[in-house]
Amino acid sequence: MDLLMLSRLQFAITTVYHFFFVPLTLGLSVMVALMETIYVITNQEVYKQMTKFWGKLFLINFAMGVVTGIVQEFQFGMNWSEFSRYVGDIFGVPLAIEALLAFFLESVFLGVWIFGWDKLSKGLHAATIWIVAIGANISAFWILVANSFMQQPVGYIVQEGRLVLERFSDLIFNPNLWVQFPHTITAGFTTAAFFIMGISAYHLMRKHNPDVFQRSFQIAAIIGSISIILLGLIGHDQAQHMVETQPMKMAAAEALWTTEDPASFSILTIGDLSQRNEVFSIRLPRLLSLMSFSQIDGEVKGIYDLQEEYTQLYGPGDYIPPVAFVYWSFRIMVGVGTLLMLLAFVGLFLVMAGVFEVRTIIYKIFMLAILLPYLANSAGWIMTEVGRVPWLVFGLMVLRDGVSIVVPIGVVATSLIVYTITYAALMGADIYLLRKFAKIGVPESRDDVTDTPAEENLSLIGAQD
């Protein structure tokens, strides 16, 4: 493997890993804030228990998101220094604003929230978790400002071989941002909703504190259903935007080798990657045109034609991304998304009908479904980033021109291996703690703390107030 491939692999692993934790933070912060707000307004003890229970899981997850985020900010300079030089005038801006505007808010007020239970008034304490939630979501916005620039560069001029910011407002109103940001946020809410529904299902199945977990399931089913509908609708807009701005990514996502009008949608395509053509496929006629333009015909360009077009535009080169990667990640994202939508509706139906005692298999499905959003989130980002290959900044800089040339290959290989091992070990610790506290649940009532086994009881005290 060469330096470029190692650097890409390291970026992929650290970023996908970082994004295991981010979506849950985005959604769960708001839901915990909601629970605490209901507690402040109604003064019902059950909402305080909910806040503390979900809050603890939120914190375990949050810590992982924070620490893996440092790698992200440093990595641009460490592994992609040529890229940093080329786009720094623009790309550094949202990253610096993110730190000043959002990351400080999140980190400082989270500390206050964790340690401030008996030091602040109830209302002020609830306000601090809202600030954390808002900070986290603003943070996502600025990071996506940066990523959107790589997908669809706007507001720049080229000066002495570097990109220079011409209009800041163009970055903020980048059309790509306004499909990508809501897509990411709704994915975060969906992830959190399924997290809550799954763990609640575990306790409902065992009839542990039904009061807490019915209410939790209720809130999550409602928020989950709304967010997954929005997620789907925005995803559709995003696909249309992609056809317009990065047609090659869409062509790869559909394994559409030749231009079609009207274009068919692939259910399953088996291709010969060395020959770069299609061997076998099942396609639904006209559906891709319908998806791309909201009408039953319309030309969707194929990979070969786009390659030719780009060669004329940008000079000779290979402009075709790894098609199988993009194709399958797209399918996993959409397929899992559809499944989640069905499940969210089942959850909503149960809540509306007021049924919380169902067959064991239903609980188990919801428990397993905790993992599904993670699969879809990762697949979505893999598709977005791999689909842009060979571009680092679309139309302006290719990957091989952006990598750090001064870092020896052995050093990158070492850091890649050490990151991977460390991250795997941390994942083990994280899952261990999440499972442990998810299973402990909530004591039946306030005077009932002694019900939990002695050892776990101690650690509860250790970690709680």
Add this chain to the structure above:
Amino acid sequence: MDLNTVWFFLIAVLFIGFFLLEGFDFGVGIMLPVLGRGGDTATVDTKRRVIINSIGPHWDGNEVWLITAGGAMFAAFPMWYATMFSGFYIPLFIIVLVLIGRGVAFEFRSKDQNPKWRSLWDWMIFIGSLIPALLFGVAFANLARGVPIDANMNYVGGFFYLLNPYALLGGIATVLVFTLHGSIFLSLKTTGEVCESAERFSRRIWIIVVVLLLVFLIATYFSTDIVSKLGVNPGPIPIAAMIAILLCGFFVRKQSYGWAFLTTSLTIGLSLSTLFMIMYPRVMISSLDPAFSLTIFNASSSEYTLKLMTIVALIMVPIILIYQGWTYWVFRKRIEPNPENLTY
């Protein structure tokens, strides 16, 4: 003052903020195995938890100063960011790695009873505090001393070039100043045995810090171009840094730990200011050819970006200072060694 200078100043402020704030929580982390011992298992664990809880609400907010300094470098001086981060790859990689372990450790440590689990994360906190303190000291000493930068703004020195005696001295001095800073913080924030041993420790280590800083200052005359930049008499800032650390000894003996904390803060802030003054207007000094040095002009972003970022920083930094300052007021009480009231 031109915007490039404004941004050089702002980045210096951000790094000074990081050294001041994370400085004491690194120091507290280094003190964890030093003060967190003596007595039976339960006593030791409570001591350690007191030590950790003293910085519990603050360490994350303190670390954001580093993230912000990095982001600000990227935005204002992308060439500096690119050259330094790719050139100092190995130390930065080690820093990031141990900071990951440290950050998670605070949250994870007390969530399980198993002594092996707790001891593992205690080590992470110790290493994650010691190593970054050392390596940041090494990095900044190298920035002031100069490193091999070629005509293409690339660092060509390799890892071991960074480990020269002057830089190592800077690293060790940083570790010790942070340890004293953290030890004084513990004297302010804890009670009982931990507090007493922190006070004792501060008194003992102070003289070593004074000697090391003096040696580092003298070495700075030989290893950097401080004479041509600041003159033989380096002016009020480095002198004030030395006076502050001398006063620290006086306050530590008088058991005025609030004043002592102020003096270590001044020492840290003014020493780092001195290094930035040696660098100015250069941001990466080339030891190969002065013409290859990165400066606030050839490493900077465009006028437009600098102006934009100036507006954002001038609005946000005061707001951040206010709300972060408020958290220190909220958690002004000393930590009692009562396991049931400890969060972490």
